[in-house]
Amino acid sequence: MAYAPNLTIRQLQTFREVMRTGSISEAGRALGRTQPAVSSVIAALEGELGFPLFVRDRGRLTPCPEAHYFLEEASEILTRLERAQHAMAELSGHQRGAVRIACYPAASGFFLPRLLVEFLRDRPKVKADLMMRSSLVVEDLIASQEYDIGLAETPSPRPSIQIESFELSCVVALSRHDPLAALPVITPRELDGKPLAMLFDEHSMTRDLRDAFRQAGARVNRRFCLRTLLPTLDLVAGGLCASIVDRITVATYSGSDIVFRDFRPSIASRISILRPAHRPASQLALAFHDLLCGAMRNLETTENVADMQLPPGIGG
Numbered sequence: 001m002a003y004a005p006n007l008t009i010r011q012l013q014t015f016r017e018v019m020r021t022g023s024i025s026e027a028g029r030a031l032g033r034t035q036p037a038v039s040s041v042i043a044a045l046e047g048e049l050g051f052p053l054f055v056r057d058r059g060r061l062t063p064c065p066e067a068h069y070f071l072e073e074a075s076e077i078l079t080r081l082e083r084a085q086h087a088m089a090e091l092s093g094h095q096r097g098a099v100r101i102a103c104y105p106a107a108s109g110f111f112l113p114r115l116l117v118e119f120l121r122d123r124p125k126v127k128a129d130l131m132m133r134s135s136l137v138v139e140d141l142i143a144s145q146e147y148d149i150g151l152a153e154t155p156s157p158r159p160s161i162q163i164e165s166f167e168l169s170c171v172v173a174l175s176r177h178d179p180l181a182a183l184p185v186i187t188p189r190e191l192d193g194k195p196l197a198m199l200f201d202e203h204s205m206t207r208d209l210r211d212a213f214r215q216a217g218a219r220v221n222r223r224f225c226l227r228t229l230l231p232t233l234d235l236v237a238g239g240l241c242a243s244i245v246d247r248i249t250v251a252t253y254s255g256s257d258i259v260f261r262d263f264r265p266s267i268a269s270r271i272s273i274l275r276p277a278h279r280p281a282s283q284l285a286l287a288f289h290d291l292l293c294g295a296m297r298n299l300e301t302t303e304n305v306a307d308m309q310l311p312p313g314i315g316g
Contacts, residue, residue, distance in 0.1 A: 006048060007045065007048055007049075009078070009081065010041060011041055011042075011044065011045040011048070012074040012077060012078055013031070013078060014027065014031065014033075014038055014041040014042060014045070015041075015042065015045055015053070015067075015070070015071070015074055016071065016074055016075060016078060017030050017031055018038065018042060018054075018061070019063060019067065019071050022061065023061070024038050024039055024042070024061065042054070049070075051064075051066060052064060053066060053067040053070065054067060097125075097126055097127075097282060097283075097284040098126065098127040098128065098129065098284070099126070099127075099128050099129070099148050099149070099282070099284050099285050099288050100128075100129040100131070100146070100147040100148045100149075101116075101128065101129065101130050101131065101147065101148065101149050101150070101151070101288070102131045102133060102137075102138040102141040102142060102147045102149070102150040102151075102152075102274075103130060103131065103132055103133075103138065103150070103151045103152075104132075104133070104134065104135040104138055104151060104152040104153060105132055105134070105228040105230060106228055106229055106230060106246065106248055106249060107151050107248050107271075108130070108132035109230060109252060110251075110252035111248050111251055111252050111295075112130060112151065112292075113130070114252075115288075115291060115292060115295055116128055116130065118291065119287075119288055119291055126284065129147075131147065135152035135153040135155070136155075138150045138151070138152040138274065139152055139155045139158070139161065139274065142160075142161050142274040142275065142276055143158055143160040143161050143276070144160075145160070145276040145278055145279050146276075147276070148275070148276070148281060148282065148285035148288075149273065149274070149275060149285060149288060149289055149292065150273070150274035150275070151271065151272075151273060151274070151292065152271070152272060152274060153204075153269075153270060153271060153272070154270040154271060154272040155272065155274070159277065160276065160277050160278060161274050161275070161276065161277055162274065162275040162276070162277050163272045163273075163274055164272060164273040164274075164275075164293065165270060165271075165272045166270070166271050166272065166273075166296045166297070166299070166300045167268040167269075167270055167300065168246055168247040168248065168268065168269045168270075168271060168296075168299050168300055169247070169262075169263075169266045169267070169268055169269075170205065170244050170245060170246055170247070170263055170266075170267040170268065170269055171244070171245060171247070171250060171260045171261060171262060171263055172186045172191070172242060172243070172244055172245075172260065172261045172262075172263045173232065173233065173236045173242060173243045173244075173245045173249075173250075173258050173259075173260055174186075174236065174242050174258065174259050174260075174261065175236055175237060175238075175239045175242075175257065175258065175259075176256065176257055176258065176259050177239065178239075178242065178259075180194075180242070180261070181259045181261070183261060184261065184262065185261065185262045185263075185264055186261050186262070186263055186264075187216060187263070187264050187265075188212050188213040188215075188216035188218035189216055189217075189218050191213075191218065191242060192213075192218035192219050193218075193219045193221050194221060194241075194242055195221050195223035195224075195240065195241040195242070196220065196221060196222050196223060196224070196241055196242055196243055196244070197222075197223065197224035197226055197229075197231075197232045197235050197236065197240075197241045197242075197243040198220075198222045198224070198225065198226065198243070198244070199225075199226055199227070199228075199229065200225055200226070200227060204270070205244070205246070205267060205269060208267045208268075209244055209267060212265050212267065223240070223241050224240075224241060229243070229245055229246065229249050230249075232245055232249065233245075233249065233252075233253055233255075233258060236258050237255065237257040237258050244263055244267060245260075246269035246271070247269065247299045247300075248269070248271065248299065251299060271296070273289065273292060273293060273296065275289065
């Protein structure tokens with residue numbers, strides 16, 4: 001069985017420098033090592049290879065033919081190593097890689113893309129896959145371990161998913177010309193019989209709103225029945241209705257035709273960040289998760305409605 005030499009990166013680096021400078025002493029200065037230390041490394045390298053790389057004659061080194069061949073191999077190995085080290089440094093600094101995100105419709109139009117702009121602006125080598133699907137499909141994509149991060153309406157617990165839940169209190173969206181815009185807080189009594197845009201009957205927000213109106217003795221006048229709240233702001237801005245909307249919808253709005261007012265009693269939109277439970281997250285995915293989590297906490301805890309809107313510089 002042929003003997004396989006046990007070469008080290010230090011030996012290859014030292015050999016390459018000796019070949020480049022043509023001198024043990026010059027190589028030592030370039031590497032920050034003493035001349036005896038460099039000579040010792042070269043001697044150990046030759047011992048591992050089993051043949052001399054240099055002819056030594058009165059203090060001068062003359063490379064053998066084998067040294068020129070070995071230089072090509074050593075340089076290729078070191079170049080690949082340097083590329084790998086650079087790539088790993090970019091990975092650790094979140095400058096390279098890809099992140100796969102699945103998102104429910106309400107956050108896919110503006111909220112998530114604007115966060116991605118903030119996250120990727122200084123990361124030109126990072127790629128992102130943003131998939132818009134219903135909350136149920138987002139849940140399944142994360143449960144299958146295919147995607148790194150999901151944002152969806154809060155699902156039931158599943159062992160294949162890590163769930164971080166947020167309760168975002170809803171607010172009333174009104175045309176700025178609406179007389180109710182003068183009120184700081186709006187209740188079902190002020191909305192009694194007023195045209196509203198609302199989600200479909202099976203949605204938890206709609207059930208909670210109907211309960212709140214019933215308890216207040218107010219009438220629900222649902223003019224628009226929606227599958228998502230994406231069209232709501234255009235309908236409100238056009239003066240066709242009012243709407244009770246979630247805070248992510250508020251965060252996407254940057255116009256001046258709509259005002260948002262607190263709604264009492266509190267109605268919550270329950271949104272969760274989902275992550276696969278059976279595979280470790282990449283450093284890049286963890287970094288984006290932290291940004292998303294911070295944005296969600298900000299929406300959850302901010303009391304001033306105007307402060308919930310994303311800054312114009314994000315995605316603008």
